[in-house]
Amino acid sequence: MPNVDILTVKELAEYLKIAEKTAYRFASEGKVPGFKVGSAWRFRKSEIDRWIAEQEQKQEGAGK
Numbered sequence: 001m002p003n004v005d006i007l008t009v010k011e012l013a014e015y016l017k018i019a020e021k022t023a024y025r026f027a028s029e030g031k032v033p034g035f036k037v038g039s040a041w042r043f044r045k046s047e048i049d050r051w052i053a054e055q056e057q058k059q060e061g062a063g064k
Contacts, residue, residue: 007043015048 007015012032013023024041026032033047 005045007045007048009041009043012041012043012048015045016052 009023013020027034027041033051034041034043
């Protein structure tokens with residue numbers, strides 16, 4: 001059974017509804033939490049969900 005908690009760059013892009021190129025750039029620039037398995041990026045879905053929540057909080061704070 002595949003571990004659905006681990007996302008590839010393609011899956012991350014689909015999840016965030018952004019281009020794969022953008023997802024790869026975010027990863028390589030450290031903008032999203034991820035790790036490398038060999039030369040391939042992988043992302044823990046729970047960490048991405050937490051990152052999304054942090055982005056929402058930052059935007060709410062900036063709007064005040």
